Amino acid sequence: MREPDFWKTPPDAPGWRARLLSPLGYLYAQATHRRVAQEPGHRARVPVICVGNINAGGTGKTPTTIALLQHLSAKGLNPHVVSRGYGGSVEGPLRVNEMQHRAAQTGDEPLLLAAFGPTWIAKDRAAGVRAAEADGADLILLDDGFQNPGVHKDISIVVVDAKRGFGNGLCIPAGPLREPVTAGMKRADLCLTIGNATAQDGFDATWGAQVTVPRMRGEVRPLQMGMDWTGTPYFAFAGIAHPEKLFMTLKGLGATIAGTKALDDHQPLTPALLARLEADAARLGAQLVTTEKDAVRLPPEFRAKVLTVPVRLEVEDWSSFDELLGRLTS
Template sequence: MRAPAFWTIRHGRDSAPILRLLLSPFGALYGASVARRLARAQPLALAVPVVCLGNLTAGGTGKTPLAQTLRGVLQDVLSGPVGIVSRGYGGRLEGPVAVDPALHDAADVGDEPLMLSHDGPVFIGRDRGSAGKLAVTAGMAGLILDDGHQNPSLAKTISLVVVDGQTGFGNGHLIPAGPLRETPANGLKRADALIVVGRLSEDTAEDIVGFSGPVFHAFLEPEPIEISGPVLGFCGIGRPEKFDATLRALGLDVVDLYPFPDHHMYRADELARLAKTAQACGARLVTTRKDWVRLPPDFAAQVTVVDIKARLTDVSAFTTWVRGKLDSFSTGQ
């Protein structure tokens, strides 16, 4: 599903105050169920450090490119391979499974795990504890638990919470009245550090003002591409407007952007319509890497990918902090 627009609007008529009020009791139940699950959990402790990369909100905050950047940092610190453990959202396999891009597709393991597997080892499992054990058996020196802040399966050495610099915690309400998976008070209490992605707005600064740990900053940057003539974009991600802004920031002549729900599995008729529209406009089809891995190979060959990288503004400070936390893990402190 696509996140409702009112989730990120805090004031005024467009914030849907009546609908938000009607949905708030369901949000309270949702938050209580998350808190209860976390309180009852008995996390599995592994023999290698586990760094959790998660957030407090539903929707796109840039976790996937950050996971790629974080893997590079951890591999330098640990001097060994780092695996990513994921639920495998959208895939049919229950796991635990080591993702192999030569054998699996997005329908098997989910789009994000498949995309990440091109950069290094990825292990999926509905039970992330089992997936973590498989990763350790495979010789990983450390693990990244992707989107795991509300998942208590594995004991975490470091918990990083990713925050969108523009939208922060949205309207401050729990799903379905807002984007929050849990209350900020509860979620930030378990965080060791925050990574704010993008320019920090005044609202987001207020959201995180009470957090006492380190706050790091990162920006998402598209890899340069050269396309002459108009382009027609399409994507199924949490925040499609971000992809539209990316295309325009690259200086591309954007005819239109067709948004689909996050993790959308494209049907043949949808792809045919996209191809027909692009042909009528004389435009080149462009999409995200996450969407590209969901496309049939023959159609994917007709589409240009815009790759996004996450850049930490002070990678040296972040690496030093991570090294200190992992030194404590290795000494058992």
């Protein structure tokens, strides 16, 4: 079988396990290629901006979507978010109400996003987009869905964790990618790399040549709330793709970390699990602390026991995005 032209050799040689699994990764890449090659589905009457990734999760899409909501709202636009609602039980379309709904219904990310702007969940993304249009959205942010052809995208932003880059450059299960980098870049309009200066420089050295679209840089930083994080020991827990990010953020704030618990991404916070976390923190004389995304999964009666570390994405330069947006809205 002839290799499709999107399959390229990664810049760094993968380990033996990845090489062993690379035929399966090749098949995964082919399946993704066939899916995205389908004719695009619903074409909205308003611009659709997709916030997606090539890696499988953990790149910073949620902070990016929040930053976009704030950036677009400051321009006088009325953006709505449409999400699949991963982890939620509701099929939708449903407009999320952060005061009424629970993460078990909507998924944690939509519940968090709803605090920043109108957010819809729908297993059928096209149905969610139609609902947002009918509700008066003049622009739609598609949370994920870069590899899903169900909705036509006017702008596609690929979000990358600058420190991790594209891993070993191979597709699942041989590597972390949903599709080869070259294939994704052909459909992308912008690439946003998230990380500090050191991580950005490392990304430039390893992957910069493969980013063939305009690139933006940003860094997720904790909000300055005037709180003194020193002096009190903390027990930190997180059920995000990379829990260590919370632990490093706390250390950067000067916090004393008495204990940590890394949970699975989107892991349900059951009464038994919360009881264990509370007991572990009490044994260490520590205050429980977690991320915003985890906090929305906490039952209301437990939230007062847990501190939250809010973070926001700060983008260095919005000009590449604003130029593309101007072509759509002028």
